[in-house]
Amino acid sequence: MTDKQSGETLTRNQTLVLEALSAAETAMTAYALLDVLRDSGLRAPPQVYRALERLRALGLVHRIESLNAFVACCHPDHDHAPATIFAICEDCGTVSEIENEAIAGRLETVAGEADFKLSRSAIELKGQCGDCTAK
Amino acid sequence: MTDKQSGETLTRNQTLVLEALSAAETAMTAYALLDVLRDSGLRAPPQVYRALERLRALGLVHRIESLNAFVACCHPDHDHAPATIFAICEDCGTVSEIENEAIAGRLETVAGEADFKLSRSAIELKGQCGDCTAK
DNA sequence: ATAACGGATGTTATATCATAACGCGATGCG
DNA sequence: CGCATCGCGTTATGATATAACATCCGTTAT
Numbered sequence: 001m002t003d004k005q006s007g008e009t010l011t012r013n014q015t016l017v018l019e020a021l022s023a024a025e026t027a028m029t030a031y032a033l034l035d036v037l038r039d040s041g042l043r044a045p046p047q048v049y050r051a052l053e054r055l056r057a058l059g060l061v062h063r064i065e066s067l068n069a070f071v072a073c074c075h076p077d078h079d080h081a082p083a084t085i086f087a088i089c090e091d092c093g094t095v096s097e098i099e100n101e102a103i104a105g106r107l108e109t110v111a112g113e114a115d116f117k118l119s120r121s122a123i124e125l126k127g128q129c130g131d132c133t134a135k
Numbered sequence: 136m137t138d139k140q141s142g143e144t145l146t147r148n149q150t151l152v153l154e155a156l157s158a159a160e161t162a163m164t165a166y167a168l169l170d171v172l173r174d175s176g177l178r179a180p181p182q183v184y185r186a187l188e189r190l191r192a193l194g195l196v197h198r199i200e201s202l203n204a205f206v207a208c209c210h211p212d213h214d215h216a217p218a219t220i221f222a223i224c225e226d227c228g229t230v231s232e233i234e235n236e237a238i239a240g241r242l243e244t245v246a247g248e249a250d251f252k253l254s255r256s257a258i259e260l261k262g263q264c265g266d267c268t269a270k
Numbered sequence: 271a272t273a274a275c276g277g278a279t280g281t282t283a284t285a286t287c288a289t290a291a292c293g294c295g296a297t298g299c300g
Numbered sequence: 301c302g303c304a305t306c307g308c309g310t311t312a313t314g315a316t317a318t319a320a321c322a323t324c325c326g327t328t329a330t
Binding site for chain 4: 164165166180181184203
């Protein structure tokens with residue numbers, strides 16, 4: 001059996017990227033991550049993108065398409081349906097993750113009605129979070 | 136009264152971009168549009184991006200976030216809710232636009248429950264369209 | 271008429287996001 | 301050992317997007 005990198009464990013770079021993302025309040029671009037992690041030894045974009053790619057495959061990180069940026073998954077434990085909803089505050093940049101079975105199901109239905117075989121979906125809401133509304 | 140560009144009419148560049156997009160089967164990137172329209176006199180990215188920006192504001196064009204690309208709106212007539220769904224075929228690249236009140240409403244609800252003031256949303260489904268499934 | 275203004279335009283340069291391609295070194299396995 | 305695999309580091313480049321500035325041309329005010 002090979003324990004090197006065949007499934008569970010994260011490599012050094014992957015750990016660094018995941019920790020930086022988890023510590024961040026907002027979504028971070030790959031280059032922002034690179035800047036933050038330069039002191040930790042990362043030098044070039046591919047290092048960050050490779051780590052992100054693997055972390056995404058493991059479901060530990062999500063890409064926010066409308067921002068070209070990334071967030072750590074809030075609840076990496078349970079396999080989430082392919083229908084996570086992201087609420088992105090346009091004031092403070094906070095991204096919150098929402099799971100909603102009803103919408104996931106409806107999307108499946110709608111896709112089916114349109115004769116579309118759904119594999120993944122990206123649902124991104126823009127607006128103002130509670131904290132910023134209060135201010 | 137000024138008829139030049141105060142609301143309704145499209146400028147030459149805007150018309151060119153909209154026509155190119157409407158003619159396309161799939162979503163097109165700004166640079167793809169630029170290539171296509173070079174013979175028509177467009178030379179540089181800002182010309183395309185400016186036209187796209189205005190067309191989007193008019194609701195005639197949508198941006199597909201997950202592709203960094205653009206499509207002409209299928210039904211520019213009726214003001215659509217801020218919850219259009221795009222079904223993107225990963226085989227042939229076709230993008231179809233789906234309107235669904237139920238999902239739009241549910242998203243409003245879910246956002247409200249999360250104390251989030253929703254302004255716009257991007258819903259992008261990836262998968263296989265009917266034609267490609269049949270093949 | 272003409273000066274001043276505003277909006278669209280054209281153009282150059284640059285910022286930002288992402289990946290191709292190569293070689294190295296460690297590890298597991300025959 | 302010899303070889304395959306994988307992560308890694310590095311360089312270079314591709315792809316997407318915008319800043320900034322000069323110009324042109326109707327409209328409007330004088």
